[in-house]
Amino acid sequence: MPTAVVTQWSDGHGDGTGPGDWPTSSASLPSLVAGMLGDLDPRPGDRVLEIGTGTGWNAALLARRLGPDHVTTIELDRTVADKAAARLTAAGSPPRVVVGDGAHGCPDTAPHDGVLATCSVTSIPPAWLEQTRPGGRIVAPYSPLLAGGRIVRLTVSSPTRAEGRFVRPSAFMRLRGHRYSGTPADRYMNGDWPAGADRSWTRLDPADALRYDWAAALAVGLTLPDLYQRRTAYGDGWTWWLFDTAVTSWATVDAIPDTERYDVRQHGPRRLWDEIENAWDQWQKAGWPGVERYGLTVDGTTHTAWLDTPDNPLHH
Template sequence: MSTQHEAEAGPERLASALIENGALTSDWLPAFQAVPRYLFVPDTIWPGRGGMNRQSDRVIRADDPELWWRAVYTDAPITTQWDDGAYTGPGKGQTPSSSNSMPTMVFSMLDALSVEPGNRVLEIGTGTGWNAALLSHRLGAENVVTVEVDEASARDARARLNAAGFDPLAVVGDGAKGYPEGAPYDRVIATCSIGSVPREWIEQTTPGGVIVAPWGPTYGGEAVVRLTVAGDGTASGPFVGSSAFMRLRAQRKDLPSTQAYLGGMEWPADGAKSMTTLSPDDVGDWIHMFAIGVQVPGLFCRVRWGADGAYRLWLHDTDVTSWATADYEKGRTRYEVMQSGRRNLWDELEAAWRWWDRQGQPGFERFGLTVSGQGHTIWLDSPRNRVPTFPR
């Protein structure tokens, strides 16, 4: 930072932006002011862009303090670790594995948590420690337990928390298991995404308590769900907005390669050809992927790019029984489809998309989730209106 004025203006501008977009409410404003983000951002970072899962080149604070400061007080996520810490060189690693989350997302999720004085909170994913510090300021550090699976991240976060004057219980462990020694909790918040709500989180939450977590199906798309835990051990509630978080390590996707489906043959192998009027380019938005994914269990996709914006969308099932492709080219109104295996994956995807279209193309906020002993149920508008799934 070049001047004291710029140092002060950064937080003020960010606060104004967060208040204007509705993320930062009056009850969280004192925590924002008392717990500055810069205290919880390491010296080496990869700034992100708001609303996008893309990182800029590495920024080292000592080399470019103004750019580092500008990144800290931009409403965007900041990647702080790649490849579980294995990557250490210049440039970028393969897969981002820890971050300081986008401030809009941080305060939107804290707002959804609906904390009350005296609440005990379990946080899954300490990350850099900022979220735990905000909760500690609001509720008292004695009421906050934060769990981090990465030992180095946990150590660094604990040091930042202590330097800022906070001492929540910071545990190194598998967040999927919660932290039963500190249970019960009134609130649970996850700063990593999941595809299945761990039973331990529900069991460690008091009846009437709230769980806030980013949730998404295998196919893609993701949104923050706000679950209320019932006395019978179930949990249910609506999705409250789109999200894009790194996956809980215990639930990371390990998906088969495309070649595993072709049996050593070259495409189109034994695929059956058909045509569709549904463009592959109309099924790839975040809400499309969510709406398709909750209806078509075990579906995932890959894209192979060609020339001039053309591409082939590959569909696979996690059981490695079926595959499909749909070819996109600009200017076309009909698209070639190939399908093979036990399931007609493109037909299932298209039926799921058309169901979503018939419902009025609902956004995330019209969907909800119920978790019970029978598993996970996605619903639309009401728990009584279950979203259909394949096979139908």
């Protein structure tokens, strides 16, 4: 079942009518939109800031519920914003549409009772906390660099602190300032690949840890927030490339279908595949916990993920 209707490719630079290099704006699955609005739980009189206007449909639903004067939606792409504003005006009683970087929020309409993001983030921008009143909610797709993307529902307790749980799976395009293209591989290799790597093997299919199981991918991604991955196809298989953002270490895993052992190469002071295996083992030993058992505490720029309760943080 499709999860979205893509409305823009490659930040609007795609040619023709076919798919571009990557999707950059969309209309989300209606059931997901409804679920996130339920997570936000806006009440009459609330002031809500939406991050990522897109088609304008979500903002229209909020305006219908709260009144147009209580809803502000911010969109970085002026073309997308202008089209959405025209649709909202044609529909009657349009909310305020602002062109700007959603990471900075909208101080002119703060404090807000709720912030609803329709783009994924790797961390909660400080401005969202600062512009939400104590007791207000932030609902956002939270996506670690490595794997896993889930909706988190946070309750703000101060301008620098919020806490809450992950509530549902999701797959959203990233806030543009949170895209991470990674470091060119040759900066890791230093002319030393593959001869300088330590070779081993594993029975853990990287797709099982990083892709197929929503809860496993979230657990591994939250445990190792400074890692990211790339995949390259060859024949019937894949090579999974693993890197750290500090540009110190790398690893590869060759995943060939219908095999029980996968070749591993690791280089640098950290053994990145070993860390992923350890995180996956922790998830298994905890009883294969689902998404809803994980939570997040935001304290300034520090993000701490936890299992069941905040006093049980994830460690690698």
